[in-house]
Amino acid sequence: AQTVTQSQPEMSVQEAETVTLSCTYDTSESDYYLFWYKQPPSRQMILVIRQEAYKQQNATENRFSVNFQKAAKSFSLKISDSQLGDAAMYFCAYGGTSYDKVIFGPGTSLSVIP
Amino acid sequence: DTEVTQTPKHLVMGMTNKKSLKCEQHMGHRAMYWYKQKAKKPPELMFVYSYEKLSINESVPSRFSPECPNSSLLNLHLHALQPEDSALYLCASSRTGQGSTEAFFGQGTRLTVV
Numbered sequence: 001a002q003t004v005t006q007s008q009p010e011m012s013v014q015e016a017e018t019v020t021l022s023c024t025y026d027t028s029e030s031d032y033y034l035f036w037y038k039q040p041p042s043r044q045m046i047l048v049i050r051q052e053a054y055k056q057q058n059a060t061e062n063r064f065s066v067n068f069q070k071a072a073k074s075f076s077l078k079i080s081d082s083q084l085g086d087a088a089m090y091f092c093a094y095g096g097t098s099y100d101k102v103i104f105g106p107g108t109s110l111s112v113i114p
Numbered sequence: 115d116t117e118v119t120q121t122p123k124h125l126v127m128g129m130t131n132k133k134s135l136k137c138e139q140h141m142g143h144r145a146m147y148w149y150k151q152k153a154k155k156p157p158e159l160m161f162v163y164s165y166e167k168l169s170i171n172e173s174v175p176s177r178f179s180p181e182c183p184n185s186s187l188l189n190l191h192l193h194a195l196q197p198e199d200s201a202l203y204l205c206a207s208s209r210t211g212q213g214s215t216e217a218f219f220g221q222g223t224r225l226t227v228v
Contacts, residue, residue, distance in 0.1 A: 032213070032214075033214045042221070043202065043221050044222070045157070045206075046219070047217070052214075091156055094213070095213025095214050095215075096214075097212065097213065097214055101162065101170060101213065104156035105156065106156055107154070107155070
């Protein structure tokens with residue numbers, strides 16, 4: 001069975017600085033997808049970034065980028081130039097290619113200090 | 115339109131009440147989901163509807179009854195709930211039910227059972 005682990009329950013970052021959130025996963029599949037979702041205090045969860053496992057190139061979306069290490073089964077999220085609006089719960093998630101559910105990690109609560 | 119709309123936003127119900135949560139999307143997505151989320155925890159999958167058919171039921175108690183009247187609507191009927199059922203109930207949709215596709219979440223219904 002697939003599992004997703006986020007070892008940092010809470011993190012904080014100074015505004016304008018860079019922070020990296022960690023995620024590791026376990027799977028026996030060779031093809032799959034990884035996601036970072038953000039859930040601000042207003043509750044609505046939104047997708048931050050998505051990575052296809054077959055792609056070696058790390059995904060980027062503006063200030064958000066990932067470091068995907070397939071052999072190590074590691075998928076960290078880097079947030080550059082942190083802003084107050086980045087404060088949220090961040091969930092790492094795994095999606096298989098078969099008709100199946102998405103597995104969420106336990107989440108990391110990120111605080112941004114002005 | 116990239117919205118998933120949930121009503122009501124807040125609901126307080128007694129243990130003998132019957133109520134329904136509603137979810138609507140107009141993105142043409144063919145998969146819709148109900149999740150239960152406790153504070154500072156990841157969403158827990160409850161049900162998946164794919165092409166209007168129930169495809170996954172994560173051993174949810176029968177006091178929760180899902181319904182998918184059409185491809186745009188998803189209901190969750192509640193009856194004889196327990197205080198431990200108090201949580202944020204999230205609806206989501208995706209283009210297909212495969213784990214590779216991005217899920218779009220609603221803002222949730224904050225349910226309190228008294």
